[in-house]
Every structure is written in structure tokens, then in C-alpha cells.
Amino acid sequence: MISVQEALQLTNTYTKCTQKIINIPLSESLGNVLAKDIESPINMPPFRQSAMDGYALGSIEEKTFTLVGEVKAGDPKDPNLNKGEAIRIFTGAPVPSEAKAVIMQEKVQIVNEQIILEEFPLLNSNIRPKGEQIKKGTIALSKGTVITPAGIGYLATLGVTNVAIYQKPSIAIVATGNELVPPGQDLKYGQIYESNSVTLLGALTKSGFTNVECHKVEDEYTATVSILKKVIDEYDIVLISGGISVGDYDFVGKALTALNVEEVFYKVKQKPGKPLYFAKKESKTIFALPGNPASALSCFYVYVLPTLLKISGHSNCNLRRSTSISDSVYSKKGQRAEFLKARIENEKVTILDGQASSMLRSFALANAMVYLPEEVSEVKVGDSLQLINLP
Numbered sequence: 001m002i003s004v005q006e007a008l009q010l011t012n013t014y015t016k017c018t019q020k021i022i023n024i025p026l027s028e029s030l031g032n033v034l035a036k037d038i039e040s041p042i043n044m045p046p047f048r049q050s051a052m053d054g055y056a057l058g059s060i061e062e063k064t065f066t067l068v069g070e071v072k073a074g075d076p077k078d079p080n081l082n083k084g085e086a087i088r089i090f091t092g093a094p095v096p097s098e099a100k101a102v103i104m105q106e107k108v109q110i111v112n113e114q115i116i117l118e119e120f121p122l123l124n125s126n127i128r129p130k131g132e133q134i135k136k137g138t139i140a141l142s143k144g145t146v147i148t149p150a151g152i153g154y155l156a157t158l159g160v161t162n163v164a165i166y167q168k169p170s171i172a173i174v175a176t177g178n179e180l181v182p183p184g185q186d187l188k189y190g191q192i193y194e195s196n197s198v199t200l201l202g203a204l205t206k207s208g209f210t211n212v213e214c215h216k217v218e219d220e221y222t223a224t225v226s227i228l229k230k231v232i233d234e235y236d237i238v239l240i241s242g243g244i245s246v247g248d249y250d251f252v253g254k255a256l257t258a259l260n261v262e263e264v265f266y267k268v269k270q271k272p273g274k275p276l277y278f279a280k281k282e283s284k285t286i287f288a289l290p291g292n293p294a295s296a297l298s299c300f301y302v303y304v305l306p307t308l309l310k311i312s313g314h315s316n317c318n319l320r321r322s323t324s325i326s327d328s329v330y331s332k333k334g335q336r337a338e339f340l341k342a343r344i345e346n347e348k349v350t351i352l353d354g355q356a357s358s359m360l361r362s363f364a365l366a367n368a369m370v371y372l373p374e375e376v377s378e379v380k381v382g383d384s385l386q387l388i389n390l391p
């Protein structure tokens with residue numbers, strides 16, 4: 001059995017960004033990952049721009065100016081401006097080349113076509129210099145950046161219309177278990193509702209993975225081999241839930257062996273999620289997650305999500321980690337590292353009740369997981385705890 005750190009290292013070592021690069025319209029690019037640095041095709045702003053409604057001034061050594069004209073936003077003109085002269089100007093308008101400053105209209109008095117200032121203006125005040133935000137040819141956004149609404153707007157201000165992005169990986173979820181029925185049907189004795197598919201689907205969607213399909217298989221060897229063969233052939237990533245433990249009806253491990261996948265590791269010294277399995281088959285990535293609902297989701301956040309983000313070309317693949325002060329007590333029973341469902345509020349972290357791997361209630365209320373390394377056995381109030389912040 002390997003440690004959490006070894007498992008994280010192995011998933012990282014065996015993962016490369018393998019996604020195809022495609023060009024798509026900027027307007028359709030939300031949530032995608034840039035596959036190339038984007039250089040700004042223009043200076044932004046493209047000309048000296050007025051930041052205020054007011055007056056462009058021909059000098060800064062006077063307090064009285066004669067009004068000689070007007071420039072509004074979009075006017076393609078660059079009128080002459082001498083010492084002692086001012087031009088009416090509006091926000092976003094090109095500032096005349098000879099202007100030394102723009103004064104806000106609230107700060108002047110107008111008497112007989114004369115503009116009168118209370119104080120001397122500062123050189124270049126209220127003027128946005130050409131290229132102030134970004135200069136032509138410099139990098140506007142780098143490869144690996146996720147495109148946000150603001151990112152789309154920013155690239156649009158630079159005139160960008162298309163972006164090179166990594167194609168999103170196709171993902172199959174396979175839920176195993178005879179006892180599982182979809183919500184909506186009546187439960188017979190011995191049955192439970194299947195929840196891991198929708199949990200994983202939600203977690204994937206939340207992180208921008210939209211190309212996902214769910215499958216279901218009974219605890220039966222031949223059927224398991226057949227569905228796993230199909231999904232490994234057809235998808236980039238396969239996430240299997242359940243059937244990876246040591247029970248007589250856990251067929252996932254045997255089926256994957258029969259399909260000649262390359263096992264990278266099986267079993268991690270952690271709670272929940274000990275029977276986690278990670279494998280490759282050529283460019284394909286396979287995780288078999290323990291079926292207990294909290295184990296599956298915990299393994300997803302700790303191992304699967306960073307792996308998927310790396311495959312998809314993200315420059316930042318890890319969930320945000322932080323530390324916080326405990327307002328709970330907790331004692332660990334075994335030697336394994338633990339991931340505990342927790343809630344951070346007002347800079348304190350509470351370890352929630354109901355940590356069993358079969359329970360999802362605490363996860364549904366959690367906004368973080370506390371990571372307790374193998375060597376920590378007790379948590380006291382006031383201890384500093386390592387946290388993984390949930391997305």
C-alpha cells in the first residue's frame with residue numbers, strides 16, 4: 001500500500017496534457033483552456049484616451065483657458081491646441097496630441113467661453129496613455145489559463161475573435177453494483193439508490209468537464225469486462241465506481257487485468273478511499289473509485305480532478321490548499337492519513353459529524369476537507385489544520 005504523497009506523485013508522473021488543440025470563436029470559449037499564449041494584436045487603449053468628461057488643456061501652467069472646440073468619443077480628429085486653450089472632451093474620446101492634461105468638468109467654472117480652474121492641473125492627469133493596459137505584441141493571457149467571462153471581455157477589447165483551446169476530454173462514468181437502482185423507482189428490499197454517477201457528474205460539470213456519459217453494470221465478470229473494454233476504447237478517461245474491493249463480487253480489478261491495462265497503483269494508505277486504483281492504457285486514463293459515496297468523492301477531489309485538469313492543459317491543477325485553526329476535537333483510530341469533511345467559517349474550521357465513508361450528509365454541508373497526515377493522531381481545539389478547499 002502506498003502513501004497519499006506517493007499516490008499523488010504517481011498520478012502526476014503518469015499524466016500529460018494529451019488533448020487536441022482546436023480553434024473556436026471567442027464567444028463560445030467560456031470555461032475552456034487556452035492552448036497558446038495570446039499576444040495582444042493592438043495597444044490598449046489604442047490612442048491617448050480621456051478618462052473623464054471635462055476639458056483637455058493646452059498647458060498646465062495656467063488657470064484660465066479659452067474654449068476652442070470639442071472632441072467626443074469616436075471622433076476621428078486631433079485638433080490643434082495651444083497654451084491657454086482648452087477643448088471640451090468626453091470619456092473615451094481621443095485626447096489631442098498637444099493636450100497636457102484633462103480636467104474634470106466638476107472642477108471648473110465657465111465664464112464667457114473661459115474655463116477657470118481652482119488649482120493648476122497635474123501633467124497628464126485623467127489621460128489614459130496609449131497601451132496603458134497592454135502593449136501590442138505582449139502576452140495578454142497565457143497558455144493554460146481558463147477562459148472566464150472577464151477573460152472573454154478582455155480578449156474582445158483587444159479585437160481577438162478566435163482562440164486556440166484544448167479540446168475537452170471525453171469521460172465515461174461506470175457505476176457497478178447489483179443493489180443500485182436509479183432514483184425514481186421504488187426500492188425493493190436490499191436495494192439502494194445509485195448516487196455516485198450524479199455526484200461525479202456534478203463535480204465534473206462544476207469544474208468545466210461537460211463531455212461526460214454515465215453507464216451502469218451489474219456485478220458480473222463478463223458484463224464488467226465488456227463494458228470496460230467499450231468505454232476504454234471510446235473515451236479518453238474512465239471513472240469506475242465500486243467493485244474494486246476484495247469481495248467475491250468485485251470484478252473491476254480482474255476485468256481491468258484481463259483488458260491488459262497498465263496498473264500504476266492499487267490501494268492508498270488513506271481514509272476514506274483505501275481501495276483506490278489508477279491505471280493507464282496507452283493515452284487512456286482509468287480510475288476505479290471505491291463505491292462508498294464519500295470515498296468516491298474524496299478520491300475524486302484529491303486525485304481525479306488534478307489529473308483531469310492536467311490532461312486538459314490547465315496551468316493550475318490543484319485545488320486551493322490553506323491552513324486554518326480547528327474549533328473541533330477529533331481522534332483518529334488507525335495509522336492511515338485521513339480526509340475529513342469540514343466547514344470553514346470565520347477563519348475557523350469545524351470537523352463535521354458523520355465521517356463514515358458511506359455517508360454523504362457531511363460532504364453535502366462541507367466547503368473543505370481537512371487533511372490529517374499519517375503521523376497526526378489527535379486534533380485539539382486551536383490546532384492548525386491543513387485544508388483542501390472544495391470548488
Ligand code: AMP
Pocket residue numbers: 175176177179180192193194195196197241242243244245247250289290291292293
Ligand atoms: P463497493 O465498493 O462496490 O464494495 O461498494 C461499497 C459500498 O458503496 C456499498 O455499500 C455499495 O452499496 C455502495 N455503493 C457502491 N456504488 C454505489 C453507487 N454508485 N451509489 C451509491 N452507493 C454505492
Ligand code: MG
Pocket residue numbers: 176177178219242243291
Ligand atoms: Mg459493489
